[in-house]
Amino acid sequence: MDKLVDLLVVGGGTAGIVGSKTAARLGARTVLVENERTGGDCLWTGCVPSKTLLAAAKDAAEERGITGGQPYFGRVRDRITAAIRAIEPADSPESLEAAGVEVRSGTARLTADGEAEVNGRRIRFRNALIATGSHPTVPPVPGLAHARMVTSDTVWDLTELPRRMVIIGGGPIACELGQAFARLGTRVTILARTGILGKETREAAALVRNALTADGVTVAENESARTVESTNDGSSTVLTSKGNRFDADVLLVAAGRTPRTDGLGLDTAGVELDDAGQILVDQAMRTSNKRIWAAGDVTQNPKFTHLAGVHASTAASNAILGLHRSVSSVIPRVTFTSPEVAAVGITDASAPGLSLSTVNLDDTDRAITEGRTAGFAQLVIGTRGRILGGTIVGPRAGESLAELTLAVQQGMSTRALAGVTHPYPTYNDAVWNAAISHARAGLDSPVAAAAVRLLSAVARLRNGRR
Ligand SMILES: Cc1cc2nc3c(=O)[nH]c(=O)nc-3n(C[C@H](O)[C@H](O)[C@H](O)COP(=O)(O)OP(=O)(O)OC[C@H]3O[C@@H](n4cnc5c(N)ncnc54)[C@H](O)[C@@H]3O)c2cc1C
Ligand SMILES: NC(=O)c1ccc[n+]([C@@H]2O[C@H](COP(=O)([O-])OP(=O)(O)OC[C@H]3O[C@@H](n4cnc5c(N)ncnc54)[C@H](O)[C@@H]3O)[C@@H](O)[C@H]2O)c1
Numbered sequence: 001m002d003k004l005v006d007l008l009v010v011g012g013g014t015a016g017i018v019g020s021k022t023a024a025r026l027g028a029r030t031v032l033v034e035n036e037r038t039g040g041d042c043l044w045t046g047c048v049p050s051k052t053l054l055a056a057a058k059d060a061a062e063e064r065g066i067t068g069g070q071p072y073f074g075r076v077r078d079r080i081t082a083a084i085r086a087i088e089p090a091d092s093p094e095s096l097e098a099a100g101v102e103v104r105s106g107t108a109r110l111t112a113d114g115e116a117e118v119n120g121r122r123i124r125f126r127n128a129l130i131a132t133g134s135h136p137t138v139p140p141v142p143g144l145a146h147a148r149m150v151t152s153d154t155v156w157d158l159t160e161l162p163r164r165m166v167i168i169g170g171g172p173i174a175c176e177l178g179q180a181f182a183r184l185g186t187r188v189t190i191l192a193r194t195g196i197l198g199k200e201t202r203e204a205a206a207l208v209r210n211a212l213t214a215d216g217v218t219v220a221e222n223e224s225a226r227t228v229e230s231t232n233d234g235s236s237t238v239l240t241s242k243g244n245r246f247d248a249d250v251l252l253v254a255a256g257r258t259p260r261t262d263g264l265g266l267d268t269a270g271v272e273l274d275d276a277g278q279i280l281v282d283q284a285m286r287t288s289n290k291r292i293w294a295a296g297d298v299t300q301n302p303k304f305t306h307l308a309g310v311h312a313s314t315a316a317s318n319a320i321l322g323l324h325r326s327v328s329s330v331i332p333r334v335t336f337t338s339p340e341v342a343a344v345g346i347t348d349a350s351a352p353g354l355s356l357s358t359v360n361l362d363d364t365d366r367a368i369t370e371g372r373t374a375g376f377a378q379l380v381i382g383t384r385g386r387i388l389g390g391t392i393v394g395p396r397a398g399e400s401l402a403e404l405t406l407a408v409q410q411g412m413s414t415r416a417l418a419g420v421t422h423p424y425p426t427y428n429d430a431v432w433n434a435a436i437s438h439a440r441a442g443l444d445s446p447v448a449a450a451a452v453r454l455l456s457a458v459a460r461l462r463n464g465r466r
Contacts, residue, residue, distance in 0.1 A: 002121075002122045002123060002124050003029075003123070003124070004029075004124045004125070004126065005029045005030065005031045005123060005124070005125050005126070006023065006028035006029045006030060006125075006126050006127065006319075006320060007019075007020070007023040007028050007029075007030045007031075007125065007126070007127050007128070007129060007316060007319055007320060008030075008031050008033070008108070008116055008123055008125035008127070008128040008129070009023070009030065009031065009032040009033070009101075009128070009129045009131060009316075010033050010108040010116075010128065010129070010130050010131060010132055010264070011032075011033075011034065011040070011130065011131035011132040011133055011260075011296070011298070012032055012033075012034030012037075012038035012039070012040065012091075012093075012096075012103070012131075013038075013039065013040020013041055013042065013131060013133045013296060013297075013308065014040055014042050014296060014305045014308040014309050014312070015040075015129075015131035015133070015295040015296030015297075015298075015308040015309065015311065015312035016032055016034065016038075016040070016129070016131035016296075016312070017032075017038065017039075017040075017091055017096065018308070018309040018310075018312045018313050018316075019129045019131055019295060019312030019313065019315055019316040020032040020096060020099075020101040020129075020316070021096065021099045021101060022312070022313045022316040022317055022320075023101075023129075023316040023317075023319070023320050024099050024100035024101045025099065025100070026316075026317060026320045026321065028316075028320045029102075030100065030101045030102065031101070031102045031103075031104060031123060031125075032096060032101050032102070032103050032104070033104045033105075033106055033107070033108040033116075033118050034093075034103065034104075034105060035105070035106060035107040035108075038091050038092060038093055038096065038103070039088060039091035039092075040091075040133055041133055041134075041152075041297070042305040042308075043084060043087060043088060043091050044084065044156075045152055045153050045156060046152065046305070047305055048080075048083055048084055048087055049080045049083070049084065049156050050152075050173075050176055050177060050180070050336075051083075051336055052079055052080045052083040052084075053076065053080060053177070053180045054176060054179070054180045054336055054337075054338075055079075056071070056075075056076040056079050056080070056180075056184075057076075057179070057180040057181070057182075057183035057184050058183065058338060059071075060076070060183060060184055060185075061183040061215070070185050071184055071185070073158075073159075073160060073161040073184070076184065077159075080156065104118055104119075106118040106119040107119070107263070108123075108264070109263060109264060109265045110128070110264060110265035110266065110268055110269040110271075110292075111265060111268065112268065113269070113289075113291075114126070114291060116128065116265075125291075126291065126319075127291050127292070127293065127319035127320070128291065128292050128293070129292075129293045129294065129295065129312065129315055129316060129319065130264065130266075130271070130279060130287070130292065130293070130294040130295075130298055131294070131295055131296045131298065131308070131312060132259075132260040132261065132264065132296075132298045133259075133260050133296055133297040133298055134257035134258055134259045134260055134297035134298060134303060135153065135257065135258055135260055136151035136152055136153060136253060136254070136255075136256075136257060136258070137253075137255050137256045137257055137258045138151065138253050138255070139168065139225070139253070139255050141168070141225045141226070141227065141228055142226075142227045142228070143227050143228035143229055143230065143236075144168075144225070144228045144251070144253070146228075146230050147228045147230045147236040147248075147251050148230070148234050148235070148236060148248075148249065148250055148251065149250075149251045149252075149253060150250055150251070150252055150253070151252070151253050151254070152173050152177070152254060155177065155252055158250065161181075161184055161185060161186055162181070162186050162248075162249045162250040163186065163187065163249050164186065164187045164188075164189075164235075164247055164248050164249050164250075165178075165181055165186050165187070165188050165189070165248055165249070165250050165251070165252055166188075166189045166191060166236075166238050166246045166247075166248035166251050166252070167188065167189065167190045167191065167251075167252045167253075167254055168191050168224075168225050168238075168251065168252070168253050168254065168255055169190075169191075169192065169193075169253065169254035169255040169256070170190060170191075170192020170193065170194065170195065170196040170197070170198065170221065171196075171197065171198070171199075171254060171255075171256065172197070172335045173254035174190050174192065174196070174252075174254040175190070175196055175197060175208055175212065175335060175337050176335065176336055176337055177252060177254065178190045178212060178217050179211070179212055179215055179217065179337050179338065182212070182215040182216050182217045183215055187216065187218075188216070188217045188218070189217070189218040189219075189220060189246045189248070190212065190217055190218070190219050190220065191220050191223060191224065191225055191238065191240060191246065192219070192220065192221045192222075192223070193222070193223070193224040193255075194221070194222060195221050195222065196208065196209060196212075196219060196221060197335060197341060199333075199343075200335070200341050200343060200347070200391065201343075201347055201348065201378070201391050203376070203378075203391075203393075204341045204343070204391050204393045205341075207339055207341075207374055207375060207393050208335070208337050208339070208341060208393075210374070211337060211338060211339060211374065212337070218246075220240065220242075220244065220246070223240045223241055223242045223244065224240065224241045225238045225239070225240060225241075226239045226240060226241055227239045228251065234249065235247060235248065235249050236248050236251060238251070257297060257303055258276075258277065259273075259276070259277050259278045259279065259297065259298045259299075260297075260298060261273065261277055261279065261298060266279070269289050269292055270288060270289045271287045271288055271289050271292055271294075272287065272288040274300050276300075278298065278299055278300040279294040279298050279299045279300070280299070280300055281293070281294050281295070281299050281300070281301070281315075283326035283327060284314070284315075284318050284323075284324045284325060284326055284327070285299075285311050285312075285314055285315035285318065285327065286315070286318070286324070291319075293315035293316075293318070293319050294315070295308060295311035295312035295314075295315045296308035296311065296312060299311070302331055302333065304331070304333060306332070307331060310327065310328075311327055314326075314327050328409060330344060330345055330405060330408050330409045331344065332344040332401050332402075332404075332405040334397065334398035334401060336398065338395070339372075339374055339375045339393050339394045339395060339397065340392075340393070340394065340395065340396065340397035340398050341391070341392075341393050341397060342391070342392045342393075342397035342398050342400065342401035342404075343389070343390070343391045343392070343401070344389050344390065344401060344404055344405045344408055345380065345388050345389020345390065345405075345408040346380045346388040346389035347378075347380060347389050347390065347391050348380070349380045349381075353382060353383055354380055354381065354382055354388070355380075355381050355438075356378055356379065356380060356381070357378070357379045357381060357414065357434040357435070357437050357438035357441075358376055358377070358378040358379075358434060359376060359377050359430045359431075359433045359434045359437065360373070360375070360376045360430075361373040361374065361375040361376060361394045361427075361430060363430075363433070364377075364425075364427065364429050364430045364433070365424070365425040365429065366425035366426050366427050366429060367394060367395070367427065367430075369425060370395070372394065372395050374393075374394065375392070375393040375394025375395070375397065375430075376391075376392070376393055376394070376430065377390065377391075377392045377394075377400065377404075377430035377431045377433075377434050378390050378391050378392070378434065379404075379414065379431070379434045379435060379438065381414060381438055384413060385413035385414040385415055385438060385439065385442060386411060386412070386413050387404070387407045387408055387412055387413065387414060387417065387435070388408060389404075389408055390404050390408075390431075390434075392404065392430070392431065394427060394430070395427060396427050397427070399427075399428075400427055400428045400430070400431055403428060403431055404431055407435075413439075414434075414435040414436075414438040414439040414442075415435075415439040415442065417431075417432065417435035417439075418432070418435045418436040418438075418439040418440075420432070
């Protein structure tokens, strides 16, 4: 008899790992199926290698400023491998088994209601969590398939620093990897069909554009690749929609993601997809099939590791406990360029009733003392001073975002945030001062001014009597 599991988890990336550990912790009989290696994109080809590359490139640029020497690319690669090795045990099959999850190697396919097949063996499940992630999208540019092309999956296999790199795409991957390679010494061109970092405010994108340009990156925006011509020596030339030609030894394609749903049997299971092929989930992370849940890059939600983990945890506990708890709609994001761009909630104040409060880093003492004043903290504020979101650009913007995220999630007002003592001098002062400045402006209103006058008069009267 095939065994019946409480939760079958398909995919062992962040979503699958967190979802299966959550279920096992609740005492559920949990099986996780992974067809490559547990850890997923974040560990092997995403966050961990890219953040290590950025750190190595920053160090290399600073070192070059002192010694004039070029970094040895082998050392950069070693540093990336070491970071992955240090983090990998937490995502390993052993750690999953220790948490009570049974790990199976293989490709899962849904075959009937409540049934799946893994390597020809049937598994019956009460609930399933689909967490198969996404892979890089390669746009159909004539000649691209024959060029020396890498994606975020394969760029880590480069054994030599490319002399010239053209990046197709203008999102976080293009900007982060573009800046890192430029700082290591590659001549980088970013070719973005629209503006770079299109999800961020224009002011934030402009600061990153300035930084990329200062690092020697050619940023070609509103321009896309028409064709790619390759030569026998392995180099290629990208011809663009504006008639420009950009030469490259390596092309890096960073043009978005495609969900991994092929061969999963989602049709059979009645799991609906959107037009982009992403699994549609509701606020409780349930799909159109009541016993199938999904989380992470394979869904229509934004593609971040933290979201994959939080959503998978909610999906697993809802599935196991029979709940329908919703996930939070407050989603922070950080692009780890220098300067970092961090944003949460509403970032555009053009709707009626919204206002902005902005403090630039050239008015922030910590930034002045460190000589790193390119950036700002900007709050979007609604009625009664409620903080609805904002953007932070600058050093450590990602750390400062945690406070702003908490304020948005808790529905805090600028007055409440202004009343929290902050240590001096920190980059968080920019967020704090933006809140103080808005709260203070509220005190200048005729009603508040009258109240202040009245209180002062009463205090004077009392003091006079003493
Ligand atoms: C270069 C880069 C940098 C990034 N940087 C950041 C960052 O700084 N911060 C951030 O929050 N996010 C970042 N991301 C995004 C982040 O990596 C993803 O959002 C996250 O890894 C998604 O996790 P997941 O579990 O949904 O999918 P994945 O990590 O892709 O895991 C899916 C797993 O499912 C397995 N699988 C697929 N199909 C099957 C099947 N049929 N049967 C069994 N197993 C299967 C796959 O082998 C894989 O292991 C970055 C991404 C990239 C590419
Ligand atoms: N720091 C982070 O959190 C981080 C870092 C890297 C990646 N990620 C995640 O990974 C996902 C994928 O990143 P991404 O940068 O590939 O995708 P993206 O979807 O964010 O950006 C893709 C960019 O490529 C452009 N583009 C698409 N087709 C093009 C073409 N043919 N020619 C030129 N430009 C083209 C788009 O206009 C867009 O600017 C993101 O959604 C992000 O959530 C997160």
